[in-house]
Amino acid sequence: SAAEKGGHASFMLKEIAEQPRAVADTLLGRIDAEGSLRLDEVRIPPHELREVDKVVIVACGTAFHSGMIAKYAIEHWTRIPCETELASEFRYRDPILDHRTLVIAISQSGETMDTLMALRHAREQGAKVLAICNTNGSTIPRESDAVLYTHAGPEVAVASTKAFLTQLVACYLVALYLGQLRGTKWGDEIRTVIRQLSEISGAVGRVLETMEPVRALARSLAGHGTVLFLGRHVGYPVALEGALKLKELAYMHAEGFAAGELKHGPIALIEEGLPVVVVVPPPRGRSVLHDKIVSNIQEIRARGARTVVIAEEGDEAVVPYADHLIRIPITPTLLQPLVSTVPLQVFACELATARGNDVDQPRNLAKSVTVE
Numbered sequence: 185s186a187a188e189k190g191g192h193a194s195f196m197l198k199e200i201a202e203q204p205r206a207v208a209d210t211l212l213g214r215i216d217a218e219g220s221l222r223l224d225e226v227r228i229p230p231h232e233l234r235e236v237d238k239v240v241i242v243a244c245g246t247a248f249h250s251g252m253i254a255k256y257a258i259e260h261w262t263r264i265p266c267e268t269e270l271a272s273e274f275r276y277r278d279p280i281l282d283h284r285t286l287v288i289a290i291s292q293s294g295e296t297m298d299t300l301m302a303l304r305h306a307r308e309q310g311a312k313v314l315a316i317c318n319t320n321g322s323t324i325p326r327e328s329d330a331v332l333y334t335h336a337g338p339e340v341a342v343a344s345t346k347a348f349l350t351q352l353v354a355c356y357l358v359a360l361y362l363g364q365l366r367g368t369k370w371g372d373e374i375r376t377v378i379r380q381l382s383e384i385s386g387a388v389g390r391v392l393e394t395m396e397p398v399r400a401l402a403r404s405l406a407g408h409g410t411v412l413f414l415g416r417h418v419g420y421p422v423a424l425e426g427a428l429k430l431k432e433l434a435y436m437h438a439e440g441f442a443a444g445e446l447k448h449g450p451i452a453l454i455e456e457g458l459p460v461v462v463v464v465p466p467p468r469g470r471s472v473l474h475d476k477i478v479s480n481i482q483e484i485r486a487r488g489a490r491t492v493v494i495a496e497e498g499d500e501a502v503v504p505y506a507d508h509l510i511r512i513p514i515t516p517t518l519l520q521p522l523v524s525t526v527p528l529q530v531f532a533c534e535l536a537t538a539r540g541n542d543v544d545q546p547r548n549l550a551k552s553v554t555v556e
């Protein structure tokens with residue numbers, strides 16, 4: 185009913201709008217007065233976490249994209265090797281796991297069969313499993329050694345939005361917590377990032393206030409058949425997530441690529457008028473990849489692409505090559521997905537609506553996939 189949607193036209197729009205609150209709630213009570221993380225709720229003893237020598241993340245769909253981003257954060261702040269794998273692929277390749285492996289299973293519903301089977305396999309091999317989950321008491325956290333709940337609140341729309349942002353927050357918390365426990369050389373940076381994370385919900389809110397041009401752009405592209413998404417580093421999974429949202433909601437051909445791969449094949453797809461969304465890392469000085477992405481934008485534009493550029497406020501280098509420019513607040517590089525994903529959600533939702541699709545109940549999809 186309209187009341188359940190809180191005055192929004194769809195659950196998806198309501199859940200997009202709830203993201204600043206969801207992000208804040210997921211941080212609530214987890215940062216102490218000294219600015220350190222308190223994750224006593226994660227019931228794996230600190231001495232066991234200090235001994236972990238490998239992290240493996242398993243998840244599906246949007247949750248998998250949050251896991252891809254987590255890999256960058258975990259390896260950077262903890263120096264523990266981390267791999268992220270589709271839950272549906274994981275156990276079929278005989279993965280190498282033992283008691284020093286920490287497996288992180290990420291799931292909004294806590295009922296996804298592929299993820300559940302992956303974690304069962306991991307535990308059989310002696311690995312410890314930490315669930316990141318949004319649904320209290322669901323099967324995945326019940327079968328895990330420990331759980332860190334996301335506090336997004338119930339997510340009704342099939343397309344995941346607020347659950348994704350809170351999964352990211354939970355992943356950053358785990359990465360920073362492991363870094364804090366193990367005392368890496370990034371100690372000062374970890375404290376700074378915990379503070380920046382505690383302020384990020386305001387930045388998500390500011391993005392939401394500036395989405396009107398994104399909606400107008402989405403409507404203008406409703407007649408197109410294909411949209412491509414490019415990103416690098418943590419912007420790469422964001423590109424994949426933008427493409428997934430467009431597939432599941434707008435039923436369009438959408439693909440995400442790592443921008444560095446362009447010249448290895450995908451650039452052949454570029455033709456006159458093709459919309460290409462590019463997620464740009466923070467400017468030079470804070471990201472060594474910025475210049476490289478700017479040349480990618482130049483290259484695809486020279487071949488006719490219509491460029492939709494998502495870049496930080498104050499990033500002037502992209503201006504000459506952006507047919508459409510979407511500004512996002514200044515954030516640390518690793519946290520940028522928390523703000524850069526939001527315009528992509530709004531874009532897909534509006535484009536799907538313009539095509540006459542039901543964004544809450546896209547065709548052929550279920551909210552929770554409880555079969556393999």
Ligand code: AGP
Nearest residue numbers: 245246247291292293296343344
């Ligand atoms: C997201 O928009 C999708 N509907 C889907 O990819 C989802 O993220 C995936 O099925 C995993 O679900 P889970 O988080 O409940 O395990």
